[in-house]
Amino acid sequence: MTDYKIKFLPHNKEVKVPAGETLIRAAMEAGVHINASCGGEGACGKCRVLIESGELSGGINKRLRDDDIEKGYRLACQSTVTGDLTVRVPIESEVDASVLNKLSAPRQTARIHTIDFDELKEQGLFIPPLEKAYLELPPPDALDHLPDVTRLVSHFTLTRDEHRLEVDLTVIRKIPDVLREEDFKVTATLARPVREVGKTRIVNVQPGDTSGCNLAIAIDIGTTTVYGQLIDLATGEVLAEKGDFNSQISYGEDVITRIVFAEKPDGLEKLHERIIATINKIIGWITKRADINGECISAITLAGNTTMTQLFLKVNPKYIRRAPYVPTATLYPPVRAIDLGLGLEEHVTALVYPAVSSYVGGDIVAGVMGCGMYRDEALTLYMDIGTNAEIVIGNKDWMACAACSAGPAFEGGGVEFGMRAAKGAIEDISIDPITFEPMLLTVGNTRPKGICGSGLIIMVGVMFEIGLINNLGKYERELDTPRLREGNGVWEFVLAWADETQIDRDIVLTEIDIENLIRAKGAIFSGCVTLLEEVGIGIRDLDRIILAGGFGSYVDLEKAMIIGLLPEIDPARITFIGNGSLSGARMSALTNRIRRDVVNVTRMMTSFELSETASYMNNYVAALFLPHTDMNLFPKLKARHENRKTAGRLTHPSAV
C-alpha cells in the first residue's frame, strides 16, 4: 500500500500514513491536536482544517458552510488521504503552536513482531511435528500377502528410509478400506517424535493424494475470550482466525469464581463442557470460513492460564485457591482430542502448554516460546497485561516470573464508562492544554460510547502531562473549564457531552476511575520492580520489553511510561507480539523444536510469589503515584518536567 506524506501547519509536523487513512487519525499520529468530540463521525463539525495543497477524498458534509468549502476547508475526520497533503489547522486559542508542539508527542505504539515461518526455517527451528506423505503401494497378490499395515510401513522403509514407525489403532481400523478406495494410493500422516529417541507414529491414512492439505488449530483459552487460528502446516499461513467469549462466563466472570463453581456438584463437568463447546464453535467457524475438510486437520495445540487449562482437561482446580495454592500439575500429556469432546477427527492429538505455577500459566509460557526470548541473549522483560498481569524477566540462561492482579481496569472494569475495545470506545485522545477541549478518536469512527483500556492509559497520561491532574491522580480543582465538575462528591472531567455521544449521557472520567487505573498500573509496575530486585538487576539493564495481551498494540508507549505503567525505556526497544498465548500455540503446532524446548523452559522459569515477597507491598505503595514516588526511576520524564518548571511556560503545581 502506498504511504503519503501529510504536513500539518502551523505545527510544521509531518507524518506518513497509508492511502485511505482519515486526516484526523493522521493528525493524532503526528501529535497534532484538533478539537473533535464526535469520535470521527462528522457530527460535531469541530475538526475543520484548511487544505493548502494536495488532493483528498471526502471531507464535506452539512456541518461545513459552503463558503468554507470553497476556501478549501474540510472536516478532518471525514477526509481520507489519497495523496501528499499540506494541511493547516486553525489555531483558535491564543496558545502558540510551539506550546502544542512541546506537549503533544507523536503517537508511538509498539512495533508488532511475531516470529514468522520463514524466520523459523532460516534459524533452523522448523522441525515439522506432522507431515503428510503420498504413497503408491503395490497391491497384494498371490505372492505378496503382506498385511495392510505392514505393506504401508515396509513401503515407507523401502522408499523413504523411514524406520521404527508405529501405527495407531485408528489407522489400523480404517486402513483396509482406505487402501482399497483408490487402488492402494494413499496419503499417510506422520506424527514425528518430539525427542529423537521416540518413534514416528502413523496417525492417519486417507485415500488418494491429500498431502497438500495439512492443517492445525491453535487455541488461546482466555478466561474471558477464546481465540482460534487455522494454520497451514506447510506454509505457516493463518487461513482463518476467530475470537469468541468463553462461554464459561455465565458461571463466573473471573478465575476465582470459576474455581468456586468447579467445586459444586457437576461444576467441573459443566465448566469443562462449556469451554469445549466454545472451542468447538470456533473450530466450526474457522474451518467453514477457510472452506476446508475437517479430515485435513492433523493437530490442535492450546494454551491458557493454569485454571483454564485444568478446566479444559477436566482437572479440578480447587487447590489453586486454597493455601498454599498449588496447581495439580504443570506438565500435561498429549490427549486425544475426541477424548476431551473436541469436534475433531479421531487421529488428532491435543497438546496443551505446560504451566509454571498456579498463577503463571501455559498462556505465559506460550508467550515466552512464541516470542523466542528463551533463545536470546538479550535481557528481556515480557509483560502480558490483562485482568492479571504476568511478568517474565530473563534470557536464554535464566528466567524469573511472577503474576500480579491488576484488576479489571485495563479491560474496562472499575471505570464508570469503561468498556472493551469495541465500536464506540474512545481509543485515543488529545486535550488542548489551554482550552481543555478534547480530540476523541473512537473504535469504528462513531460517536463515543465509553472508554477502552488503551484509551484510558492515553487519557490519564495526557491529563497528567497537561496538568489537568496531579501526581496523585486528582483533578486540579481551580482550572477554568466547564468540563471539570463535582458530581455526587466525586470530581470528574467531561470527555464528551451527552449530545455528542451514542448514549445521550455525558461521558466522564472520574477521580475514582483514575484511582483504579493507578492501582492497576501500580500493581504491574511494582511487580516488575520487585521481580527485578529479586534477581538483582535494574530497569537500566533491560535490553527490551515485549508486550503481549489485548491492548498492547494500541497503547501509546510514551503515555504508558508517563503514568508509570511501563518502565522508561527507548520505545524502539519495545515490541508487541499480540496474543502471546495464541502465538505460542501456533508455534508449537508448527515445529517440534518448540515442543521439545518448552519442558526445559518451564523448568528454567523460577516463579516468585509476590505476595510472599517482603518488598512487594512497599513497592506497590510507592507506585500509587503518577508516575511514581521515586522519579529517579523515570529520568527522562523527570528531566522534561524540570525543564518545564525552569521554562515556566506551563505550571504543573503537582510536578515536584
Place this chain on the structure above:
Amino acid sequence: MTDYKIKFLPHNKEVKVPAGETLIRAAMEAGVHINASCGGEGACGKCRVLIESGELSGGINKRLRDDDIEKGYRLACQSTVTGDLTVRVPIESEVDASVLNKLSAPRQTARIHTIDFDELKEQGLFIPPLEKAYLELPPPDALDHLPDVTRLVSHFTLTRDEHRLEVDLTVIRKIPDVLREEDFKVTATLARPVREVGKTRIVNVQPGDTSGCNLAIAIDIGTTTVYGQLIDLATGEVLAEKGDFNSQISYGEDVITRIVFAEKPDGLEKLHERIIATINKIIGWITKRADINGECISAITLAGNTTMTQLFLKVNPKYIRRAPYVPTATLYPPVRAIDLGLGLEEHVTALVYPAVSSYVGGDIVAGVMGCGMYRDEALTLYMDIGTNAEIVIGNKDWMACAACSAGPAFEGGGVEFGMRAAKGAIEDISIDPITFEPMLLTVGNTRPKGICGSGLIIMVGVMFEIGLINNLGKYERELDTPRLREGNGVWEFVLAWADETQIDRDIVLTEIDIENLIRAKGAIFSGCVTLLEEVGIGIRDLDRIILAGGFGSYVDLEKAMIIGLLPEIDPARITFIGNGSLSGARMSALTNRIRRDVVNVTRMMTSFELSETASYMNNYVAALFLPHTDMNLFPKLKARHENRKTAGRLTHPSAV
C-alpha cells in the same frame, strides 16, 4: 499327596497312583485291561478284581455277590486306593496274559510343563511391566508450593532414583484428592517401558498403601471358548481362572461365519460388543471369585487368533477371507481398556498379542512365547490342535509356521457320538483283543454319553493295534463279535449298549467317524511333514514336541503315534503346556521381557501357506492311512508290526 504301589496279577504290572485314585483308572494307566462298560459308575459290575493284599476303601455294591466279597473280590471302579495293593484280575478268556501285556501299553500322556514364576526369575527374565510403590510425601506448605504431580515425581527422583517419569491424564485428574485422602501417603503404579529408551509412566495413584495388591488379567480369546486368569503380579500366582463360551457363537460357529457376519451392517460392532461382553463377564467372575477390588488390576493382556483379535479391536476382518487373504495388521498398539469397552479402571492398558499372518495368529505367537521355544537351542515342533491346527517348527535362531484346517473331529464334531470332554464323555478305552469287550473310562466316572477327542484318538489307536480296523480305518468285517455290525449301510462298533449308557441308545463308533478322524490327523501330520520339508529337516531332527490346546493333556501319546497324528518320537520328549494362548498372555502380563521379545519373534516366524505349497496335497493323501502310507516314518511301529507277523501270535490282516 502320597503315592501307592499297585501290582496287577497275572500281568505282573506295577503302577504308582496317588491316594484316592480308583483301581480301574490305576489299571488303565498300567495298561491292564478289565472289562468295564459303565464308565466307572459301578453299574455294570463287570470290573470284579481280587484283592490279594493291602487295604482299600469302597469297592462293594449290590452288583457283587456276598460270597465274592468274602473271598476278597471288589469292583475296581468303586475301589479307591488307600495303601499299597496287590490285585489279581480274573482272566476269563483263554488269551494268556503275555498277549495282553504285549498289546496294552501303559498310558503315557505328555508331561505338563509351563514356565513358572520362579523359573522366570532364575533365568533373569522377570522384568516387571507394572510396579507399585508406596510413598509418604511431604505435604505442601507456605514454603513448598510444588504442584501435586511435581511433588510425586520429585519424591520418586529423590528417594528412589526414578527419572524421566511421565504422568497420565487420569492420574492428574485424581491426584489432588487422592493425595489429601490419607495425608499425602499414596501408592503409585508405574508402567515400565518395554524398551529401555522409553519412559516410565505413572498410570495410577491410590490413597494409602495398596502396594500389596498388584494384579493383572490374562485372556485367551478363543473362537469357541474364552479363558481368563487373574494373576498376582508380585508372585505370579493365578488367583482365579474361568472359561466361558465366546458369546459371538450366536452369530456363527467358526471364524469364517463370523467374518461373513462382520461384513453385515453393524455386524462388526455386534461381534465386537459380544466378545467384550464375554470378557467382561469373565473378569467379573474371577475378580468376585478372588474377592479383590477392581482398582488393584493394573493390566490386561490378551491373545487370540487373527480374526478374534481383529474383532476384539473392532478391526474388520473381511479381507482375511478374500484372496489374497491378508490380515489388516499383525502388530497392535496398546489400547486403553475402557476405550474398548472393557469393565476395568481407566488406567488399565490392554495389550494384545501380535499375529504372524491371517491363519497363524496371536494365540500361536503367545504359545511360542509362553513355552519359551524361541529362547531355546532345542529344535522344537509346537502344535496347537483344535478345529484348526497350527504348527511351529524351530528354535532360537529360526521359526517356520503354518496352519491347517483339521476340521472339528477333535472337538467332537463330525463324529456321531462325538462330544466335548464333559461329564459322561468316554475319555479312555481298552479293548480285549480276543473278546473285543471294552473297558471304558468316562469324564466324571458316570455312564457314557458320547466320545470326546482324546477318547477318539485312543479308541482308534487301540482298534488298529488289536486288528479291529485295518490301515484304511475299515472294520475287519469277519471278526466274531456282536459289537461289530452294519447299520444303514455303515459299519460300526458298539462301545456301550443302550442300558449301560445315560442316553438309552447304543453308543457306537462308525467307519464315517473313523474316516473323519483320519482326515483330521492327516491334515495335521501332512502339515508337519510339509513344513519340515520346506525348511529341509526331518522328523528325526526334532528334539522335542510341545503340545498345546484343549485335549493335549489327556491324549495317550502312543496311540496318537499309532494313528499317525503325532510324529514318532520318544514320548519323554513331548510336553504339554495346556492353553498356550493363555499361558502366553499370562507371561506378557508378568514380564516386559516377553513384551520386548515378541516383536522380534513375530518377525522371525516365517509363515507358509500350505495350500500354496505344491507337496502339501500329496502329503495329505499319503497321510490318509493308519498310521501312514510310508511306514518308514514310523520305524518303531513298523518294527513292532513286523515282530508280530513273525511271531504269528495275532494276525493283523492289514498291517502289511
